Amino acid sequence: MSMTRRVLLSSAGSPLLMSATDSGGLLTTPEQAAGRKKLRVGIVGCGRMGQYFAEVYRRSPDTELAAIAEYNDERRKVVGERFQVKALFKEAPEMVRSEKLDIVAIITPTKFMKAAVLAAAEAGVNGISTDKPIAAKLADADAMVEACNRRKIVFAGGNLQRARWQTQVAARRLRSGAYGRITGAAVMGYGGEISGGGCQHVAVLRLLTGAEITQVEAFGYPAKTLAPDADDQGLMINGRWRLSSGIDCMVFGEREPFSGVEVRAERAAVRWSWNAPQLFDGSGKTAPRKEIDPAYPPFPWAKMLETPPLRMDDDYLVASIRSFVDAVHLGRPSSSLFVSGHDLRQSLEAAIASKVSAIEGGRTIALPLADRSLTLMPSPYRWLGGDAVGNPQTVKEASGESR
Numbered sequence: 001m002s003m004t005r006r007v008l009l010s011s012a013g014s015p016l017l018m019s020a021t022d023s024g025g026l027l028t029t030p031e032q033a034a035g036r037k038k039l040r041v042g043i044v045g046c047g048r049m050g051q052y053f054a055e056v057y058r059r060s061p062d063t064e065l066a067a068i069a070e071y072n073d074e075r076r077k078v079v080g081e082r083f084q085v086k087a088l089f090k091e092a093p094e095m096v097r098s099e100k101l102d103i104v105a106i107i108t109p110t111k112f113m114k115a116a117v118l119a120a121a122e123a124g125v126n127g128i129s130t131d132k133p134i135a136a137k138l139a140d141a142d143a144m145v146e147a148c149n150r151r152k153i154v155f156a157g158g159n160l161q162r163a164r165w166q167t168q169v170a171a172r173r174l175r176s177g178a179y180g181r182i183t184g185a186a187v188m189g190y191g192g193e194i195s196g197g198g199c200q201h202v203a204v205l206r207l208l209t210g211a212e213i214t215q216v217e218a219f220g221y222p223a224k225t226l227a228p229d230a231d232d233q234g235l236m237i238n239g240r241w242r243l244s245s246g247i248d249c250m251v252f253g254e255r256e257p258f259s260g261v262e263v264r265a266e267r268a269a270v271r272w273s274w275n276a277p278q279l280f281d282g283s284g285k286t287a288p289r290k291e292i293d294p295a296y297p298p299f300p301w302a303k304m305l306e307t308p309p310l311r312m313d314d315d316y317l318v319a320s321i322r323s324f325v326d327a328v329h330l331g332r333p334s335s336s337l338f339v340s341g342h343d344l345r346q347s348l349e350a351a352i353a354s355k356v357s358a359i360e361g362g363r364t365i366a367l368p369l370a371d372r373s374l375t376l377m378p379s380p381y382r383w384l385g386g387d388a389v390g391n392p393q394t395v396k397e398a399s400g401e402s403r
């Protein structure tokens with residue numbers, strides 16, 4: 001977002017802003033976390049993304065990076081040295097049997113997530129996380145969510161944009177009624193990879209509206225992407241999603257004029273587009289409508305982002321992990337998380353329902369889907385990982401020498 005505070009409509013005294021306490025209780029601060037006992041964390045899959053998770057856990061004052069399960073022998077050795085972890089394993093089952101862990105963070109390619117989640121749940125850990133897409137088949141996503149629910153294990157959803165601090169604050173304001181009743185929503189740019197990148201749009205829409213998608217009507221193009229067994233690459237969706245709150249959300253595949261989610265309320269509109277959400281005056285008294293400085297409170301963990309390889313843009317990864325660690329420490333349920341496994345499952349379900357409706361020329365499909373065997377394959381990289389598709393991470397990169 002290129003707008004600076006100077007060019008935004010002044011927020012001083014605006015009835016559209018809430019007090020500085022509107023972020024109260026969302027996350028504990030580094031100072032509060034410093035007094036806690038350290039939770040023991042095991043990482044499963046320590047490739048490109050897993051190394052960022054490892055970095056956040058080793059920098060957190062209330063967690064200890066205790067073990068790593070990494071399939072690739074050379075990479076396992078390198079990341080073990082880089083993160084000074086001696087308890088190294090090839091796969092999750094050996095790790096969770098041998099180590100007493102509180103948290104298991106699974107950042108393997110999608111194909112291997114279910115087996116690792118079930119092994120960790122069986123071992124009785126307190127918290128498990130995965131990343132997107134959580135599965136190809138809905139029944140597999142259900143099995144993970146249910147295994148964790150049954151055992152009251154906190155089940156988190158990893159590095160999703162909805163975890164961004166400002167997005168969480170914006171959602172809290174919208175859902176508290178600060179801008180009046182929510183009246184409409186639109187999703188833009190739902191195309192290209194609907195269970196991959198599109199996962200983000202669904203997760204933000206549900207967060208900002210506090211509602212679930214209950215009905216889908218969709219059209220898709222180009223035609224070859226509508227083959228039932230075609231994977232999640234290239235399909236563009238236009239359509240309409242009915243939400244449990246009664247509003248209809250219009251969905252567009254194209255990224256113009258923006259890619260993201262806009263939610264309108266009686267007095268304001270909030271737009272997320274891969275960054276801190278923008279706030280617009282929705283009174284109808286200004287045309288074009290004016291952007292307002294949302295005056296977000298500072299992210300309590302921003303300092304963690306100052307040292308490479310983490311970057312300021314990794315704020316949503318840190319926020320996601322911090323909300324997860326808080327939930328495990330404080331005994332909060334998965335529904336308290338900035339991103340949960342349930343959120344990942346709902347994103348997959350919306351993507352599958354949209355494709356099913358599009359294949360049938362826009363037929364109305366009710367959610368939850370009755371047929372849990374429905375499947376949408378992710379791209380080969382997401383499904384199998386870099387090593388399998390000829391794009392392996394080099395030893396130099398894994399050692400942290402280059403990003």
Ligand SMILES: NC(=O)c1ccc[n+]([C@@H]2O[C@H](COP(=O)([O-])OP(=O)(O)OC[C@H]3O[C@@H](n4cnc5c(N)ncnc54)[C@H](O)[C@@H]3O)[C@@H](O)[C@H]2O)c1
Pocket residue numbers: 044045046047048049050069070071072075090091092107108109110112131132133158159160381382383384385386387393
């Ligand atoms: N949320 C995001 O922004 C985001 C960004 C990038 C990747 N991802 C997701 O993260 C996942 C991993 O992506 P990546 O870029 O790190 O891939 P990667 O190929 O760089 O790393 C995956 C690692 O997992 C290891 N692995 C594979 N199977 C394993 C198993 N059974 N047990 C232990 N280790 C195993 C591989 O050896 C590899 O080191 C994918 O699902 C991808 O879609 C999410």
